[in-house]
Amino acid sequence: MDTIAGIFSFITTPVSWVIVQFHSVYGAIFGPDTGWAWGLSIVSLVILIRICLIPLFVKQIKATRAMQTLQPEMKKIQERYKNDKQRQSEEMMKLYKETGTNPLSSCLPILAQSPFFFALYHVLNSIASNDTIGVINERLLESAQKAHIFGAPLAAKFTDSSSKVEALGSSITDVRIVTAIMIVLMSASQFYTQRQLMTKNVDTTVKTPFMQQQKMLMYVFPIMFAVFGINFPVGVLVYWLTTNVWTMGQQMYVIRQNPTPGSKAQAAFLERLLKHVDTHGKTRNRRERAVVKAIVVKGRDRNEHERKFINGLNKAGFAAQTDGTVVKSDAAAAAETEDGTPVTGGAPKRQQPKRQSKSQRQSGTVQGGAKASDESEPKTSLTKSDDPQDAKPGPKPAGGKPASGGSTRSKAQSGQRKGPQRPKSPSKK
Numbered sequence: 001m002d003t004i005a006g007i008f009s010f011i012t013t014p015v016s017w018v019i020v021q022f023h024s025v026y027g028a029i030f031g032p033d034t035g036w037a038w039g040l041s042i043v044s045l046v047i048l049i050r051i052c053l054i055p056l057f058v059k060q061i062k063a064t065r066a067m068q069t070l071q072p073e074m075k076k077i078q079e080r081y082k083n084d085k086q087r088q089s090e091e092m093m094k095l096y097k098e099t100g101t102n103p104l105s106s107c108l109p110i111l112a113q114s115p116f117f118f119a120l121y122h123v124l125n126s127i128a129s130n131d132t133i134g135v136i137n138e139r140l141l142e143s144a145q146k147a148h149i150f151g152a153p154l155a156a157k158f159t160d161s162s163s164k165v166e167a168l169g170s171s172i173t174d175v176r177i178v179t180a181i182m183i184v185l186m187s188a189s190q191f192y193t194q195r196q197l198m199t200k201n202v203d204t205t206v207k208t209p210f211m212q213q214q215k216m217l218m219y220v221f222p223i224m225f226a227v228f229g230i231n232f233p234v235g236v237l238v239y240w241l242t243t244n245v246w247t248m249g250q251q252m253y254v255i256r257q258n259p260t261p262g263s264k265a266q267a268a269f270l271e272r273l274l275k276h277v278d279t280h281g282k283t284r285n286r287r288e289r290a291v292v293k294a295i296v297v298k299g300r301d302r303n304e305h306e307r308k309f310i311n312g313l314n315k316a317g318f319a320a321q322t323d324g325t326v327v328k329s330d331a332a333a334a335a336e337t338e339d340g341t342p343v344t345g346g347a348p349k350r351q352q353p354k355r356q357s358k359s360q361r362q363s364g365t366v367q368g369g370a371k372a373s374d375e376s377e378p379k380t381s382l383t384k385s386d387d388p389q390d391a392k393p394g395p396k397p398a399g400g401k402p403a404s405g406g407s408t409r410s411k412a413q414s415g416q417r418k419g420p421q422r423p424k425s426p427s428k429k
Contacts, residue, residue, distance in 0.1 A: 015119040016134030018045050023140075038147040038154055042120070042235055046242040049116050050250075056109045061254060066101040117239065124235040128155030128168070145169075149234055152178035158230040175234070182237040183229035187222035189244040193251050194218040200265040201255045257287070262303045270309040277326050278316045289324030296320050 022041035023032070030036040073095060081088040126133040127144045136144065145168060147154045153168035158179040162172040195218055229237060259265030273288060283289050295306045302310070313320055319329040 011115050011119040012122050013134040015045070015116060016123050016136050018048065019120075019123070020135050020140060033143045033146040035147045035149040035154065038144055038235070039149050039238055042238050043242045045116075045120070046239055046246065049113060050243065050246050053109050053112055056112055057250065060109055061258070063101060066099065070095065070099060070101060113243070117236075120239055121233070121236050124155050124233040127235075128153075128157075128164075128233060149238065150174075150178050152234045154235045155233050157233050158183075179230070179232075179234060179237060182234070182241055183226055186229060186237065186241045186244055187225045189241070189248050190225055191218065191222040193244065193248040194221060196248075196255060197251060201260045201263050262305065266303075267305040267308075270305055274309055274312045274316070277313065277318060281318070281326070281328070283324065283326055291324075292320050292326065293322065293324035296322055296324075 019038075019041045022044040023037055026037040026040045026044075027034075030040075074092065077088060077091045077095065081091060123133055123136070127136070127141060130141065130145070132138060132141055144154055148170060151170060151174035153165070153170050153175070156165050156168055156170060156175045156179075158176055160172070160175065165172050165175050198215055198218055225240070229240075232240065255265045256269065259269050269291075273283070273291070277283065283292060295302060295309065298306065310320060313326065314329065317329055318326050320326055
């Protein structure tokens with residue numbers, strides 16, 4: 001560790017200068033020789049570095065998501081050229097170039113932060129060795145050696161001997177208790193950060209080797225912190241615990257506000273967005289409009305959560321536009337009165353005409369019970385005849401035919417109409 005820290009010794013002067021500037025501020029409040037002054041100076045150094053690394057963190061998110069989407073294509077290339085490693089590497093580089101992705105982009109924040117981490121380790125190790133370094137002179141060196149964080153000296157380690165710890169004005173028990181607690185918190189924060197990334201912000205519809213790698217790192221990183229943490233000074237543990245807590249909070253914010261498509265976090269985000277649109281009738285900011293616009297552009301390629309969001313908007317009477325805005329749909333607009341008051345119970349139903357009874361149709365009445373104005377109209381076939389249909393036949397004349405003036409029921413009316421008779425078959429002899 002000392003050899004690696006010596007490589008980054010060129011940056012120890014800027015790091016020590018930043019710590020001294022923060023120490024002058026906190027020393028005026030808590031006292032120059034207190035652990036609060038030196039400890040908060042290290043915490044402020046972490047916050048300053050992480051703020052400067054936010055653009056790299058954004059690139060890391062984009063690169064990670066791009067790598068997730070490329071995993072199926074990468075798997076195809078590996079299977080196609082599994083016996084030709086050189087061609088496989090060429091096709092991989094071609095795929096990265098066409099899509100504009102870089103596998104190293106996901107490691108940029110860690111790589112950019114490493115020089116400051118090792119420079120701080122070199123500074124604190126020099127303080128423990130009673131050596132001046134950077135802008136830390138003898139007066140500041142003596143003040144830093146007196147600083148204790150919960151009873152543990154700033155430059156003490158878990159593996160230090162009792163004589164070295166006593167020279168710094170503390171006991172080996174205090175140092176090991178404080179360092180053990182900080183190592184556990186550091187490993188737990190790293191595990192939780194990686195776990196929430198795997199359980200909430202990963203597209204569950206695509207199973208790729210990338211997910212298995214992330215799952216493996218979820219257990220490997222905390223073990224690495226626990227193993228190497230016993231060789232870190234207390235000040236470096238403060239630095240690394242602070243940066244882990246910052247990463248955890250930053251990751252929680254990104255997962256909540258900008259989740260990965262197809263993940264559980266996206267389902268929760270779209271549910272909150274649908275509830276807000278249903279209440280206020282619009283999206284809140286440009287970020288939400290960009291999310292809605294991306295969902296509309298996808299069309300048939302939407303995932304399950306996005307389809308559920310669009311269906312929820314339609315049920316609530318809204319329609320998503322191509323520019324990301326949300327407006328009321330035509331069905332919802334038709335359900336409002338002229339003064340803008342919504343009609344309860346949905347759109348007004350079409351009024352059906354009142355059905356007439358048989359007696360009303362036969363008597364020629366119109367809807368509402370009023371009789372037709374023109375009574376001289378010829379009666380239709382539906383009206384009853386005034387002539388009696390069952391009149392008795394008159395007396396038959398001598399020829400046996402009915403009288404011409406007599407009225408008889410027809411065979412069709414009496415229901416006795418006979419069809420064509422089938423000729424009888426000739427009798428057998």
